[in-house]
Amino acid sequence: MWTMPTTLEPTRVKEPEHDEQVAADNPWIVLVWNDPVNLMSYVTFVLQKLFGYSLEKATELMLDVHHKGRAVVANGNREQAEMHVFRLHEHGLWATMQKDGDES
């Protein structure tokens, strides 16, 4: 018998890598979390489409999500981060946002 999730909250895993210089000017980061349903090819495409990443960069981020549990896919001010999260959710990806440096 499977156990159904009653809520969808991420668990803490290994820290992702991201560009610290860019983050200093953009205090919010957007993370995509690994989930067992979204196809790897789909995640790669969505990251390319929403953020304009090259296939190589989007694939690298997707693999970070898959192997490390999550990846920082964007950063910006609060409004920008909220917009990114919303668009990721429109595509069904598991995205959260937080202030940079709040990772624990």
Added chain:
Amino acid sequence: VKRKGGPVRASADGFVIDLPDDEAALVRRLIGELRALLTDPEPDSEARVLIVRLFPVVHPDDPDEEAEYQRLMRDELVQSKLAAFDLVDIMLGGESGQRARSGKHASVDEGRLIAFMQSVNSLRLVLGTMLGVSDDPAIDEVADGLDETAEYQLYAYLSWLLEHCVRALSGA
């Protein structure tokens, strides 16, 4: 079902969604069921669990931020998904639908194909939750035989459809 070039493909002026009658009807029926779930004003606990992957927690460490985000954005996300479902109905629709007017396929632009792709993925997320799809090997063991169920066959079909959407949109 034999198809020339797959169920979703690029065309000279956009993309083509090429589904036989039974598959188009199936996708529309599933979309209708999901629409009912999303518009239910008083969903029961089972319904809330089924759609949990469609509305992830955004601020897992800050309940106040989370409440404020959901207050501002949840309904907009619901409306976005419903708008995509409406487009799928138009694309795959019956007598007045785009598909019926152009034969057995729908010629669509990129925006409409993305709406179709998002909707197919929403269905997968709900079915995946229903099936308990997991990377966890222990759960996979318990779920032995899962692939023989009708629900899993449906999940696999939607995965196949989604993969073709991605390929077409990626120019692969």
